[in-house]
Amino acid sequence: MAQQFRRKPVGGSPIYEPLPVKPAISSHISEVSEPSYTSSFLHAPGSHDEVPESRVVSGYHSNGEKASIPRQKPTKWGIHWRKPTFIVSMLLLGLGLSLGHHFYYSWMNNQVTGDASRQAWPTRIGTGLAFLVTSFLKAATMTSLGQYIWTVVKRQPLTMSSLDRLFSLSTDPLGLFYWELMKSAKIALFLGLIVWLLGLASVAPSATLTVVAQNITGTASVATLDWSLAIWSGETTRWIETLAPNTVAVRAANDINVVPLPAPVNATEWSYDLQFFGPSLQCAVANSTEQVVFDNVTGTMAQQDNLFTYTKITNKDYSANTANRLLWSVWSTWFGIGAPNSDWIPRILEYGVYDAYIMPQIWVQTSTQGIVCNAVNSSFDVTISFKDGMQQIIQNNIQILGNYSTPYVTITDLEPGGENSDEGGTQEVQYSPYLPHLYAIGTILAGNVSLDNVVDSDQYGNQEYAATIDSNMMTTGLTACDDIVNSPFKSLAESNASPNSTVVFMNTFPSTPWMCRNKTLIAAIQDLANNITISYLSSPQMTGNKTVLKTIQTSNTVNKYQYHPFYLFVSYGLALLFSFIAALVGFYSIFLNGVSHSMSFSAIVAATRNSELDALTGRSSLGADPMQPENESLRLKLGPLLDVDELKYTGVDPNLGERGPHVAFGLENNVGRLRKGEIYS
Known part of the structure; x- marks a missing residue:
C-alpha cells in the first residue's frame, strides 16, 4: 500500500503526517486492469490554507464511480509517417517558394513600376516570400534537431544543465557556447547554429528587385x-x-x-x-x-x-x-x-x-x-x-x-x-x-x-x-x-x-x-x-x-524594376543546402532511434516518469528558472530503468503478460542501454 501524506498549512514547518487511505481496490478490477502508480492532489473543499490531499484514483473516478482501466500494452517500435513527412514537406515548400520568388521577380524585371503604392507591393511580396521560405526551412531543421537530440540523450549521459541547454537550442542561443555540449553534442550544436542563422537568408532576396530610372528606348526610321x-x-x-x-x-x-x-x-x-x-x-x-x-x-x-x-x-x-x-x-x-x-x-x-x-x-x-x-x-x-x-x-x-x-x-x-x-x-x-x-x-x-x-x-x-x-x-x-x-x-x-x-x-x-x-x-x-x-x-x-529602322535611346526616363538574382540564389541556395544536411541528420536519427520522437509536453512527461527524479527535483516542481544549483551537475541518460538494489530491469509483472522495463530519464548508473526492437513498457 502506498504511503500518502498531507502537508502542513503555509507558514508552518515542513512536517508531513500520514493520511487515511482508501482500501486497495485492485481486487475489484484485477480482471480488467493493472495496478496504477498515478497520484493526484485534490484541494480540500472549503480550505484555503492547506495543500491539496493526494488520492489514489487507480480504481475509481474522482466522483467515486468505478473506472475500467485497460491493460497497459508494451511500447511498439516503429517510425510514424508524420515526422518524416513533415520534414520533407517543409523542405519542398521552402524550395517551391524560393523558386516562386525567383520567377516572380524575373517576371517583374524591366516592368514599369507605376506610382509609389504599386512600387511597394513587389517588395512586400518579396519580403513575405523570404519570410515563408526561411520559416519552412527552419521548421524542417528544428524538427531534425529534435530527432537528433533524442539520439544524443540515449547515447551518453549529460548533466541536467546540459540537457536544459540541449533541449532549448532552438530557443536559447547560449547553449551553442556550452562546453559540455561542444564535447558531446557537436552535431546538435551545428544544427542549432543552422536554426539561428537561417533567418539571415531572408535579408538579401527581397532586395534583389530594385527600382531604377532607365532611358526610354524606342524604334524610329533614320535616313541612310x-x-x-x-x-x-x-x-x-x-x-x-x-x-x-x-x-x-x-x-x-x-x-x-x-x-x-x-x-x-x-x-x-x-x-x-x-x-x-x-x-x-x-x-x-x-x-x-x-x-x-x-x-x-x-x-x-x-x-x-x-x-x-x-x-x-x-x-x-x-x-x-x-x-x-x-x-x-x-x-x-x-x-x-x-x-x-x-x-x-x-x-x-x-x-x-x-x-x-x-x-x-x-x-x-x-x-x-x-x-x-x-x-x-x-x-x-x-x-x-x-x-x-x-x-x-x-x-x-x-x-x-x-x-x-x-x-x-x-x-x-x-x-x-x-x-x-x-x-x-x-x-x-x-x-x-x-x-x-x-x-x-x-x-x-x-x-x-x-x-x-x-x-x-x-x-x-x-x-x-x-x-x-x-x-x-x-x-x-x-x-x-x-x-x-x-x-x-x-x-x-x-x-x-x-x-x-x-x-x-x-x-x-x-x-x-x-x-x-x-x-x-x-x-x-x-x-x-x-x-x-x-x-x-x-x-x-x-x-x-531610304531609311532603316533603328533602336533609339532618349533622355526621357521611366522607372523600371531591375532584378539581380545573384544574391537570391546565394541566400536561398545556402539555406536549402544546410537545411537538407539537417534533414539528412534527422532522417538518420529517426532510423537509429527506431521511432520518430516529439519535443511535446507529453513526450517529456513520458520520458521523465521516474520516482527517483521526483525525489531529486521536488523543490523545482514549479518549473522556475534557474533550477536548484544542486541538481545542475546530476548526469542523466534516457534508457530502461534499473532496480537500484538488484541492478535489474524493473516493471516486469508476469501476471500482466509480456512487458518490458520502463524507459525514462534516470541517473546514468540507474539506467540500462536502450536497444531498438526490445520490449519496453
Missing part, C-alpha cells in the same frame, strides 16, 4: 545613304558648285565636324547606332615608285615657278632669300572639270607622270614629304547622339574594304567642248557613284599654299610672311597639323624678316592644335573624308526616302 539616286550619277565628270555633295563637304570642312543630322525623335537627348557603306580615303607616305612622280613634279615647280620644297632648297643650295617656299600642293587627274584651284593641274601631264594615275587618287606634297591618298570603299559603324545641346559622332569602327571600281559608262548630252566630249555627242567615261565624293573633297584640298620671299606686316603691326594661297584647305583644320605649323621653313629666315623667324611664321600660321583632330596630316585628311561621308546623311537629296 541611297547610292541609286540621280545625284550620284547625273554629272559624272563635271564639278558643280551647288551640287549637294559639294556644299555639304565645304560645310563639314569649315566646321571641322560632321554637319548636324536631323533629330529622329522628339527628345532633348538621343542616340542611335548606324551602319552603312560609303567612300573614304586611305593615305600613306609615298613609296619609292610614287616618290619618283613627286620628285618630277616638285623639280618642275622649282624650275618653272621658283617654288621649292624644303628638300629642294637645301639640296640644290638655292638661296632662301629668293625662293618661294612650298607648304602645300594637291593635285589629281580625277578631280571634276571646273573644280576650284585645279586650273593648273593639266600641267602635271606635261611632267610625264600621266601613267601613274591608274586608280582614283589624290596626291599631296608638303614641304618635306609626299602623301598619296587612294579613294576607297569603307564600312561605317558610328554612334550618332545629341547631348547638352551638341551633336556627337563617335566613329566606332570604319573599316576599309578596298578600292572602289570605276567602270566605263556611256553618257550623252555632254557640254560641247568638254573633256572626253565630241561636240555634244556621246562618250564612254569612267564612273562610280562614289566619284562625287572625290570631286567634293578635291574642291577643298586642291591647289597650292606657299610663302613668298618677302615679309609683310598685318593690321596690328605684327610681321608675317607674304603667302600665296590657291587652296581652300586654309579654311579647314588641316592648317593646324604638325606638317604645316612645324614645317622646317618655320626657322628659315628672310633677308628682311625680324631676327625671330619662328614668330613671323607663327603669325602667318597660328597654332590651334584642337583643329587638327588626329594630330598628323595623314590621319586628319582621312578624318575629313570620313566626316564628309557621314555629313551626307544630313541632306535629303542624298538619302531620299
Whole structure:
C-alpha cells in the first residue's frame, strides 16, 4: 500500500503526517486492469490554507464511480509517417517558394513600376516570400534537431544543465557556447547554429528587385545613304558648285565636324547606332615608285615657278632669300572639270607622270614629304547622339574594304567642248557613284599654299610672311597639323624678316592644335573624308526616302524594376543546402532511434516518469528558472530503468503478460542501454 501524506498549512514547518487511505481496490478490477502508480492532489473543499490531499484514483473516478482501466500494452517500435513527412514537406515548400520568388521577380524585371503604392507591393511580396521560405526551412531543421537530440540523450549521459541547454537550442542561443555540449553534442550544436542563422537568408532576396530610372528606348526610321539616286550619277565628270555633295563637304570642312543630322525623335537627348557603306580615303607616305612622280613634279615647280620644297632648297643650295617656299600642293587627274584651284593641274601631264594615275587618287606634297591618298570603299559603324545641346559622332569602327571600281559608262548630252566630249555627242567615261565624293573633297584640298620671299606686316603691326594661297584647305583644320605649323621653313629666315623667324611664321600660321583632330596630316585628311561621308546623311537629296529602322535611346526616363538574382540564389541556395544536411541528420536519427520522437509536453512527461527524479527535483516542481544549483551537475541518460538494489530491469509483472522495463530519464548508473526492437513498457 502506498504511503500518502498531507502537508502542513503555509507558514508552518515542513512536517508531513500520514493520511487515511482508501482500501486497495485492485481486487475489484484485477480482471480488467493493472495496478496504477498515478497520484493526484485534490484541494480540500472549503480550505484555503492547506495543500491539496493526494488520492489514489487507480480504481475509481474522482466522483467515486468505478473506472475500467485497460491493460497497459508494451511500447511498439516503429517510425510514424508524420515526422518524416513533415520534414520533407517543409523542405519542398521552402524550395517551391524560393523558386516562386525567383520567377516572380524575373517576371517583374524591366516592368514599369507605376506610382509609389504599386512600387511597394513587389517588395512586400518579396519580403513575405523570404519570410515563408526561411520559416519552412527552419521548421524542417528544428524538427531534425529534435530527432537528433533524442539520439544524443540515449547515447551518453549529460548533466541536467546540459540537457536544459540541449533541449532549448532552438530557443536559447547560449547553449551553442556550452562546453559540455561542444564535447558531446557537436552535431546538435551545428544544427542549432543552422536554426539561428537561417533567418539571415531572408535579408538579401527581397532586395534583389530594385527600382531604377532607365532611358526610354524606342524604334524610329533614320535616313541612310541611297547610292541609286540621280545625284550620284547625273554629272559624272563635271564639278558643280551647288551640287549637294559639294556644299555639304565645304560645310563639314569649315566646321571641322560632321554637319548636324536631323533629330529622329522628339527628345532633348538621343542616340542611335548606324551602319552603312560609303567612300573614304586611305593615305600613306609615298613609296619609292610614287616618290619618283613627286620628285618630277616638285623639280618642275622649282624650275618653272621658283617654288621649292624644303628638300629642294637645301639640296640644290638655292638661296632662301629668293625662293618661294612650298607648304602645300594637291593635285589629281580625277578631280571634276571646273573644280576650284585645279586650273593648273593639266600641267602635271606635261611632267610625264600621266601613267601613274591608274586608280582614283589624290596626291599631296608638303614641304618635306609626299602623301598619296587612294579613294576607297569603307564600312561605317558610328554612334550618332545629341547631348547638352551638341551633336556627337563617335566613329566606332570604319573599316576599309578596298578600292572602289570605276567602270566605263556611256553618257550623252555632254557640254560641247568638254573633256572626253565630241561636240555634244556621246562618250564612254569612267564612273562610280562614289566619284562625287572625290570631286567634293578635291574642291577643298586642291591647289597650292606657299610663302613668298618677302615679309609683310598685318593690321596690328605684327610681321608675317607674304603667302600665296590657291587652296581652300586654309579654311579647314588641316592648317593646324604638325606638317604645316612645324614645317622646317618655320626657322628659315628672310633677308628682311625680324631676327625671330619662328614668330613671323607663327603669325602667318597660328597654332590651334584642337583643329587638327588626329594630330598628323595623314590621319586628319582621312578624318575629313570620313566626316564628309557621314555629313551626307544630313541632306535629303542624298538619302531620299531610304531609311532603316533603328533602336533609339532618349533622355526621357521611366522607372523600371531591375532584378539581380545573384544574391537570391546565394541566400536561398545556402539555406536549402544546410537545411537538407539537417534533414539528412534527422532522417538518420529517426532510423537509429527506431521511432520518430516529439519535443511535446507529453513526450517529456513520458520520458521523465521516474520516482527517483521526483525525489531529486521536488523543490523545482514549479518549473522556475534557474533550477536548484544542486541538481545542475546530476548526469542523466534516457534508457530502461534499473532496480537500484538488484541492478535489474524493473516493471516486469508476469501476471500482466509480456512487458518490458520502463524507459525514462534516470541517473546514468540507474539506467540500462536502450536497444531498438526490445520490449519496453
